[in-house]
Amino acid sequence: MGKLLLTGVDGNLGGFAAEELLKLEPKENLIFCGYNPDSLKKYADMGIETHVTNFNNPDGLKEAFQNAEVVALISMPFVGVKRQNAHKNCVDAAKAAGVRQIVYTSLVNADDETNPSVEKKDHIYTEKYIQEQGLDYQFMRNSQYAEAMVTNYFTYAKMNAPLTNSQGDGLMAYISRKDCAKAVAYALHHSNEFSKKVWNINGLELMTISTFCAIGDVSTGNHVPFVNVTDEENYQIWDAMGVPRTTDGVFLKDSEAPFSSDGMVTFAQAIREGKMDIHTKDFTELTGATPISVRYMFDHQEEFQIGERHSKDN
Template sequence: MKLIISGVDGHFGGYVATHIEKLVKKENLILTAPFEEGLTLYKEKGYDCRVANFNHPETLKEAFKGGDALLLISAPFVGIKRRNAHKNAVDAAIEAGVSKIVYTSLVNAQDEDNPSIEKIDHAYTENYISNKDVNFVFLRNSQYAEAMITSYFASEATGYKMKSCQGDGHMSYISRRDCAKAAMYALAREDLYYATLNINGPESMTLQDFVDAGNNSTGLSVEIDNVTEEETYAAFDAMGVPRTTDGEFQQDSKAPYSSDGMVTFARAIRLEKMSTHTNVFEWLTGDKPRSVSYMFDHQEEYQVGQRHSTDD
């Protein structure tokens, strides 16, 4: 079985590409990125590399040709642009003969009462794929712990106070690396199909639990400043964070996401719409997911990093 990994120029796809060889042979991999420069490292190592830009469907069928299973990593922008990009990728993959699509979705994506704007695109993509003649695995990932760890340390600029509107809602924070690891295993397993899997961290936590873990590890005294959604938007505005992914993102931003996405995500957490907690990660990979405390103890390795946008 030949496996296609999309977005190998990004954090997620790059992790899969550099770790999956313990499960499959190099000659059974096709690595794609939206631009040639994102493939340079892999070309030098002799991988089968191809340009696949989801916004340009004319590039996709040839890029996916010869592949049996596709890891479709959700695009980093939000709204109709992302839905169209995902549709382009799905259509081209099926036309190219791909028989299985592994898609990185979001916890509780199909709940109509989930207010997160992020989940709209994920629900659309799940529905689009499930109505096609193709095997699928939907990985409904919890929130990346790296994003919150970065926010934790960014609170230095505000007197070690983290503004939040997510209240006492629960989230099973998980490392982005563990989400990528789960995707790697789901892609490589030939016996896994027509599955929807929740990929969660080892603990169901409130934000206070998360901050306490950080304080215990770092010795800092970060506090949560519980504010309204309007005040949260204002705080992001002051940081130069755009309201939507159509806005301009600052280089090396501590919040490489749109504030609409983050605030409505926080609302969903506050309403306990993101509180799903399972042990599926361990069942799928055979390993336990990294804990928040472990990630704080190794903080230099668990930052959110730069935004990798492919919306051109």
């Protein structure tokens, strides 16, 4: 039996998934990959097989995957053809190395053609490509990271201003990135039990962004109401903050919004149009745990910030 391989351990989601996986599996069963050699050293020192990988370049990927039976592909933090090509390189290498199954971190409602989110185009491309290659799979269709909106909430709290975007009264089951990481770890751990499986990894409950802000107010004592604007006004807000419209742009160091505005505005549109209001018990079925609540995240807000970008986009 081959090993369980986790990519992106030098990133936020992948790092949390590595911590969870080490609770579930002996280190002899694991392979950890990332583009940053420094981040791999601590795992190598533990006796875990590690490989430096950059999915923008297919060279060496097949060799890195050679001992793996299952590969968890953590989706790249950029958008468009660049991400699609990076994912394709990973899938091609996995197939060439004889990998049986790919666990892929996708997006809630990725296969809905009417979903306007630019992010979902890359996710459905990757899902379909994995299927076309004849590989087994588990697709982890994650709801929006609550950390992104917790960080956003405090950005507006510091400005003593209402949180402003264009998602209206749309519903989202906000989930912690840590729970998404836990789901990836458990999908790897139980990979022999599930085949051609789609998981909707949702938070504890559906809510509007107004409710989200109200929970934050009760927890923190701030007053951050929500104000809805048009999509174009939403773009202008991000422009004023120095956020690039695409991931080809320049990201400010330590930015509180480490995502492109194209991704965020079309995501808000998708929420507003009811394209993201999926709520299941899949997370609990897979992990046996209850999703972390939004209130808990606000009560422990220092542990639930979005953090810096960890990507190699070239």
